[in-house]
Amino acid sequence: MKTQIIQDHNGHPTGVFIPIEDWEIIKNEYPNIEATEKELEQWEKDIIDQRLMAIEKNPELLQPIDKLFQELKR
Structure with missing residues (x-):
């Protein structure tokens, strides 16, 4: 998995980029991963x-x- 850390203008991490192919694998392994309403x-x-x-x-x-x-x- 080749992730990329997204940083703000001060160099502080603000997010992570996951390639779509890897995201699809993660979603298959954890089908409820996108359930954010809980x-x-x-x-x-x-x-x-x-x-x-x-x-x-x-x-x-x-x-x-x-x-x-x-x-x-x-």
């Missing part, structure tokens, strides 16, 4: 908040997305 449960929001705080405290722990994809392929 509100997240509070426990899910809490986990996200905890992870964001951890990243804010230790940004050097972030890894490139390509490293994740390599790990997932194994």
Whole structure:
């Protein structure tokens, strides 16, 4: 998968571009991926908040997305 990080004028990541072929594969594996009308449960929001705080405290722990994809392929 060849993704591209989209950045704002300050170089901060604002999104990810996924080639359409890869998106179709993802949609086949996760048919409800486009169902965005469901509100997240509070426990899910809490986990996200905890992870964001951890990243804010230790940004050097972030890894490139390509490293994740390599790990997932194994």
